Amino acid sequence: MKLLKDKVAKLSFVALLAASSAAMLYTPTAAAHGEKSQAAFMRMRTIHWFDMNWSKEEVKVNDTMTLSGKFFVFQGWPETVDKPEVAFLNVGEPGAVFIRQGSWIGGQLVPRSVSLELGETYEFKVLLKARRPGDWHVHAMMNVQGGGPIIGPGKWTTITGSMRDFVNPVTTLTGETLDLETYNLENTYFWHALWYALGLAWLAYWIRKPMFIPRSIAIESGKANTLITATDRKVGMAFVAGTIAIVATAMTSTNEKYPITTPLQAGLLRGMKPFEMPAKTVTVKVEDATYRVPGRAMQMTLKITNNGDSAVRLGEFNTASVRFLDSAVLEDTTSYPDDLLAEDGLTVSDNSPLAPGQTRTVQVTASDAAWEVYRLADLIYDPDSRFAGLLFFFDEAGKRQMITVDAPLIPVFI
Amino acid sequence: MSASQSAVRSRAEAVKVSRTFDWMILFTLFFVVLGGYHIHYMLTGGDWDFWTDWKDRRLWVTVAPIVSITFPAAVQACLWYRYRLPFGAVVCVLGLLLGEWVNRYLNFWGWTYFPVNFCFPSNLIPGAIVLDGIMLLGGSMTLTAVVGGLAWGLLFYPGNWPIIAPLHVPVEYNGMMMTLADLQGYNYVRTGTPEYIRMVEKGTLRTFGKDVAPVSAFFSGFVSIIIYFLWHFFGRWFAGTSFVSSENI
Ligand SMILES: [Cu+2]
Numbered sequence: 001m002k003l004l005k006d007k008v009a010k011l012s013f014v015a016l017l018a019a020s021s022a023a024m025l026y027t028p029t030a031a032a033h034g035e036k037s038q039a040a041f042m043r044m045r046t047i048h049w050f051d052m053n054w055s056k057e058e059v060k061v062n063d064t065m066t067l068s069g070k071f072f073v074f075q076g077w078p079e080t081v082d083k084p085e086v087a088f089l090n091v092g093e094p095g096a097v098f099i100r101q102g103s104w105i106g107g108q109l110v111p112r113s114v115s116l117e118l119g120e121t122y123e124f125k126v127l128l129k130a131r132r133p134g135d136w137h138v139h140a141m142m143n144v145q146g147g148g149p150i151i152g153p154g155k156w157t158t159i160t161g162s163m164r165d166f167v168n169p170v171t172t173l174t175g176e177t178l179d180l181e182t183y184n185l186e187n188t189y190f191w192h193a194l195w196y197a198l199g200l201a202w203l204a205y206w207i208r209k210p211m212f213i214p215r216s217i218a219i220e221s222g223k224a225n226t227l228i229t230a231t232d233r234k235v236g237m238a239f240v241a242g243t244i245a246i247v248a249t250a251m252t253s254t255n256e257k258y259p260i261t262t263p264l265q266a267g268l269l270r271g272m273k274p275f276e277m278p279a280k281t282v283t284v285k286v287e288d289a290t291y292r293v294p295g296r297a298m299q300m301t302l303k304i305t306n307n308g309d310s311a312v313r314l315g316e317f318n319t320a321s322v323r324f325l326d327s328a329v330l331e332d333t334t335s336y337p338d339d340l341l342a343e344d345g346l347t348v349s350d351n352s353p354l355a356p357g358q359t360r361t362v363q364v365t366a367s368d369a370a371w372e373v374y375r376l377a378d379l380i381y382d383p384d385s386r387f388a389g390l391l392f393f394f395d396e397a398g399k400r401q402m403i404t405v406d407a408p409l410i411p412v413f414i
Numbered sequence: 415m416s417a418s419q420s421a422v423r424s425r426a427e428a429v430k431v432s433r434t435f436d437w438m439i440l441f442t443l444f445f446v447v448l449g450g451y452h453i454h455y456m457l458t459g460g461d462w463d464f465w466t467d468w469k470d471r472r473l474w475v476t477v478a479p480i481v482s483i484t485f486p487a488a489v490q491a492c493l494w495y496r497y498r499l500p501f502g503a504v505v506c507v508l509g510l511l512l513g514e515w516v517n518r519y520l521n522f523w524g525w526t527y528f529p530v531n532f533c534f535p536s537n538l539i540p541g542a543i544v545l546d547g548i549m550l551l552g553g554s555m556t557l558t559a560v561v562g563g564l565a566w567g568l569l570f571y572p573g574n575w576p577i578i579a580p581l582h583v584p585v586e587y588n589g590m591m592m593t594l595a596d597l598q599g600y601n602y603v604r605t606g607t608p609e610y611i612r613m614v615e616k617g618t619l620r621t622f623g624k625d626v627a628p629v630s631a632f633f634s635g636f637v638s639i640i641i642y643f644l645w646h647f648f649g650r651w652f653a654g655t656s657f658v659s660s661e662n663i
Contacts, residue, residue, distance in 0.1 A: 086610045087610075088609045088610055090603065090605060090608055091605070092605055093605065095527050095528070095603075095605075096526075096602040096603050098603070099601040099603065100600060100603050109587075109589060109590055111592065111609070112609050113610040131527075141605070143609075143610070145608075145610045145611075149605070149606075149608075163527075168601060170587075170594065170597065171585070172594065173583070173584045173585055173586055173591070174583055178594075180529075180531075180597065180598060181529055182529070182531065183594070184531045184580045185529075187576070187580060188530070188531060188534050188577050191537060191576055191577045192511070192515070192535075192577070195537055195539035195540065195573075196511060196539065198539060198543065199504050199508045199539045200508065202501060202504050203501050203504055203505060203508065206499055206500070207436070207501075210429070210436060211436040211439075211440070211497060211499060212432075212435060212436055212497055213432040213435060215497040215498055215499065216497055219497070219498065224498055228498060228553075232550065233551060236500070236546075236550040236551050237547070237551065239543050239547050240544050240547035240551070243540045243543045243544055243547075243569075244540075244544070244569075246540070247569055247572045250572075250575075250576040251572040251576065253576075254575055257579075258580060258582070258583060261583060261584070262583075262593055263470065263471055263593070263615055264467060264469075264470045264471075264582075264593055264595060264596055264614045265592045265593060265596050265615075266612060266614050266615050266616075
C-alpha cells in the first residue's frame, strides 16, 4: 500500500511537471494547413470560392496585396454543419505573417462577424500588409459558428525584407499617431515589473526567517500566536495600504492621461449585400454520378437544357476549390494555384455548342490527381455521400453563367 | 526515528538542515503551483487573459478574478494553518505570472509573432497582496474570504486599467469606430480564434449604462468569496497528513 502511495505521489509530481511545461509551451494555433484533412463534404457543400485572385506573388515587408474573389453559400448546406448565421471572414495563414488591414464583403467592412444567406453569392476582398518574411500559403477562409473553419483555396506567397522594418501606424480619434506594433509595450512592462517587484518584496519579507519546520513545531506545541510579531503586522498593514494607494493613484492618473476611452466594440453585422450573378438560362439535371476509385475520376451524366438565346458550352466544373477546365472552352489566366487547377481535367462526351432551345444528355468526366491529393475521394466515406459543385457555362459572346449541382455519388471500386 | 539516532549532531546543524529544507520546499511549491495554476487558469480564463480584445468591462472583469482566486485560497489555507506564513496568494500569483510571461514571450511572440502588447497577461498581484495581508492581520478564514475575496474582485479592474487604458482609445477605421484593442484583434490574424467566439460586452447589465465595470467587479467579488471558501477547504484537505500512514507526524 505504501509503495502504491509513493508511486501515485511520484506520478502526480511528474504529471504536474508535465502540466507546467505544457502550459508554458502552449502556442495558439497558427498553421493553416488543415485544408486537406477537413471532411470533403465540408469543402464541397458549404462555401464555394471562385474568381479568386491573389494580387501579388511576391511582396516586400510593409507592402500590401489583396486577396479577392467571390463565394457562393451553397443552398444544399449539410445538415450536420450549423448554417452561416454567424460567420467571420478570416485569412488562413501561419500566424500574423500578413496583417489584415481591411476586409470587405459586398463593399461593407467586416471586422466583425456577419450573417450570410444560403443560396447567395458574395463578393469579398481582404487587404493584407506583409509583416514577416518567408514563403506562406495564404488562404481565404470562412469561420462558421458551430461549423468550424471552411478553408478556401491557398496560394504560395513570398514576403521579402525584414520584420524589423515592419510598422503599423494608426491615428486615433484623439489625434495621436502611433505604431500599433509596439504601442503601450513599455507601459505594460513597467506596471508588470513594478507589481512583480512588490510581490517579491512581500515574499522576501517572510522567507528571510526560518520557515517550515520551526514554525510547524511552534504551532504543534500551541505557540502559534508567537509567530506573528508586531513588526509583521505593521509591515502587513503597510503593504495593504500601499497596494490600495498605488492602485487608486494609478487609476486616477491613467484617467487623466486617457480621458477618452471607449468599450470594446462587438456585435453581429447583418444584411450583407449579395452579388448579383447573371441570370441563368441553362438548366442541368444530374442523371447519375459515380466516383471511380482506381481512376481518380468522377463521372456524371448531365441532362443540359439551353433556354437562352445563345449557344452554350460547359467550360468548368469547380468543387472544393479544385477547378476542372475544358481547355477548348476556358483557359485560366489568373495564375490560379497549380495544385488546384486541372487545365484539361474536364472531358465532355459532346461539348459542341448547345443551341438555344435544345436539350442534350452528356457524360462529363472530371479527373485529376487532386481528387486524391486533396482527399476529396474521401467523400465516399462521408455519412451523407453526396457531391456538389459549380458548373460554368459560356455562351458565344463569352458570357458566363453559374449553375450549381448537388446529387448523390456512387463509388465504383472495380 | 528516535532522538538518539538523529541525523544532525548539533543545534547549528539542525538549523542549517531546516533552512535547506525551507528552500527546497519553497522551490518545489513555487514550480508545482506555477504548473497547476497556469494550466487551470488557461483552461478556465483562457482567451480572456490571452488577448487585449477580450479584456472588456463585463466578462473579463467577472471571469478572471473568479477563476483565479482558486489556487491562492488553497495554498493560503495550507501555509497559514500549518506554518502561519501569509504569502500563499502572492507565491501563487508570482508563479502564475512567471509561467504566463514565459509562455507569452517565448510562444505567443517568439514562436507565432503576436506582438507582446496584444497578448500580455492580466495583473493579479494587487489582489494577492491584499488577500495575504488580510489573512495576516485578521488571522481568520472567514474574514479573508469575505473581505479579501471581495477585494480580490474589486482590485482586479483598477489594477489592470493603467495597462489596458491606452488600448481603449478609439480609432476610426475605414468608416467604423473601434478601440485600438479591437484593431489589434483585427490586424493580427488569429486563424483559430474567429471574431464570434470573442465573449465581450455580452450580458444583461445594460441598465447600468457605461458604469458597468464596477458592477461587474462587485459581482465578481461576491462570487470570489464563495470560490475562496470552496478552494480554502480543498487546500485544507490537501494539506492534511492523513495520507501518510505513520501516526506521529
Ligand atoms: Cu495551406
